[in-house]
Amino acid sequence: DIQMTQSPASLSASLGETVTIECRASEDIYSNLAWYQQKPGNSPQLLIYDANSLADGVPSRFSGSGSGTQYSLKINSLQSEDVASYFCQQYNNYPFTFGSGTKLEIK
Amino acid sequence: QVQLQQSGAELVKPGSSVKLSCKASGYTFTDYAMKWVKQRTGQGLEWIGVIDPEIDATAYNEKFKGKATLTADTSSNTAYMELSRLTSEDSAVYYCTRPSTVAAGWFAYWGQGTLVTVSS
Numbered sequence: 686d687i688q689m690t691q692s693p694a695s696l697s698a699s700l701g702e703t704v705t706i707e708c709r710a711s712e713d714i715y716s717n718l719a720w721y722q723q724k725p726g727n728s729p730q731l732l733i734y735d736a737n738s739l740a741d742g743v744p745s746r747f748s749g750s751g752s753g754t755q756y757s758l759k760i761n762s763l764q765s766e767d768v769a770s771y772f773c774q775q776y777n778n779y780p781f782t783f784g785s786g787t788k789l790e791i792k
Numbered sequence: 793q794v795q796l797q798q799s800g801a802e803l804v805k806p807g808s809s810v811k812l813s814c815k816a817s818g819y820t821f822t823d824y825a826m827k828w829v830k831q832r833t834g835q836g837l838e839w840i841g842v843i844d845p846e847i848d849a850t851a852y853n854e855k856f857k858g859k860a861t862l863t864a865d866t867s868s869n870t871a872y873m874e875l876s877r878l879t880s881e882d883s884a885v886y887y888c889t890r891p892s893t894v895a896a897g898w899f900a901y902w903g904q905g906t907l908v909t910v911s912s
Contacts, residue, residue, distance in 0.1 A: 719898035728887060728902035729837070740892075740900065772837060776897025780853035781827075783837040 687711050687775050691784030699792045702763045706787045708773035710754045717777035720749055720758045723786075724769045732771075733758065765791060794818040796888050796903035803909045804878055811874040812906045814888030821869040822846040824890050827899065828862065828873050832884040840886075843871060878910045 688711040698704045708718065716736035721729035731740040733749035736756055746761040760767055768791055773784040799813040814826065828840040841852035845864035852860065859882070861874045875882055885905040892900035 717897055721899075728905055729899070730902070731892075731898060731900050734892075734896070734898040734900075774837070774898065779851065780855070781839040781897060783839070785836045 686780055687714060687778055687782050689773055689775055689782050689784040691773055691787055693787060694785065695788045695790070697790045697792050698763050700763055700765065703759065703761050704763060704789065705760075706758045706771050706773075706789075708751075708756045708758075708784050710756070710775055710777075713753050714775045714777035716752055717775055718749075718751070718756050719774045719776065720747075721772045721774065722767075722769045723772065729772060760789075763791070794890065794901045796890065796901055798886075798888060798903035798906045801907040801909070803911065805912055806879055806910055808878055809874060809876040810878065810908060811872055812886055812908070814871045814873075814903050816869045816871065816890070819890075821864075822866055824894060826862075826864065826871040827889045827891075828860070829887045829889055829899070830856075830884045831887065831905075840873070845871065875908065878908075880910050883908060883910045 690709045692707050718736045720733040722732050723729040732743050732747050737749045748759050771787045795817045797815045802810050804810045822845050825842050825844045827842045830838045840856045840860050841862050843850045843862040843864050850862045863872045885907050887905045888903040889899035890901040
C-alpha cells in the first residue's frame with residue numbers, strides 16, 4: 686500500500702495568513718492526489734483533485750501543487766470558516782489511502 | 793442534485809453483524825461505482841472497497857476482506873455494506889461516496905455517515 690505522510694498534524698494561524706499543508710507519498714503517485722476539508726461533525730468535502738484542480742464551488746484561496754511524491758495544499762487569506770481538518774488522498778493505486786490529517790485552528 | 797442518504801446510527805454487540813445502507817438519488821445509480829470509507833473517531837480515513845452496481849462487481853481493501861461485504865439493489869438505488877464479527881475496532885463512522893466522473897479516483901459526493909458503536 687502507498688503510505689501518505691501528512692504534516693503538520695496541527696496548525697494554528699491568524700486570520701488573513703497563508704498556510705501550507707504537506708503530503709508525501711511513499712512512491713510516485715503521478716499527481717493522482719486529492720485534498721479534502723472536514724469540519725467537525727460533517728462529512729469530508731472535496732477541495733482539490735489531480736493535485737491542482739479546484740473542485741466546483743471551492744474558493745480560489747485554496748490551491749494545490751506538487752508532483753511525484755511531494756504535494757501541498759495552500760490556503761491564502763485564512764478565514765474563520767477554514768477551521769477544519771484537512772486530508773490528502775492518493776488514487777494512483779488500490780487501495781486508495783489517506784494522510785493522517787491536519788487540524789487547522791485560528792490563533 | 794446528487795444525494796447519498798445513509799441509514800441511522802447503530803449500537804451493536806461484539807461478535808454480531810450490521811448492515812448499513814446508502815440510498816442514492818439525483819443521478820443514474822448504475823452509472824457510477826459506490827465506494828465506502830471508514831473513519832474512527834479523531835482518526836484518519838480508510839478506503840474499504842467499491843461496488844459497481846451495474847455489473848455487481850466488487851473490490852476490497854485487503855484489510856477489510858472478510859469484514860465488509862458490499863452489495864447493491866438497483867431497484868431501489870441503494871448500496872449496502874454489511875460488517876461482520878464486530879469488535880471495538882469496528883466502532884467508527886462509515887461513509888458511502890461517489891466520484892464526480894466515472895473514472896475519477898477522488899470522492900466528490902459523500903453521505904452524511906453512519907456511526908457504528910460496538911459495545912456490550
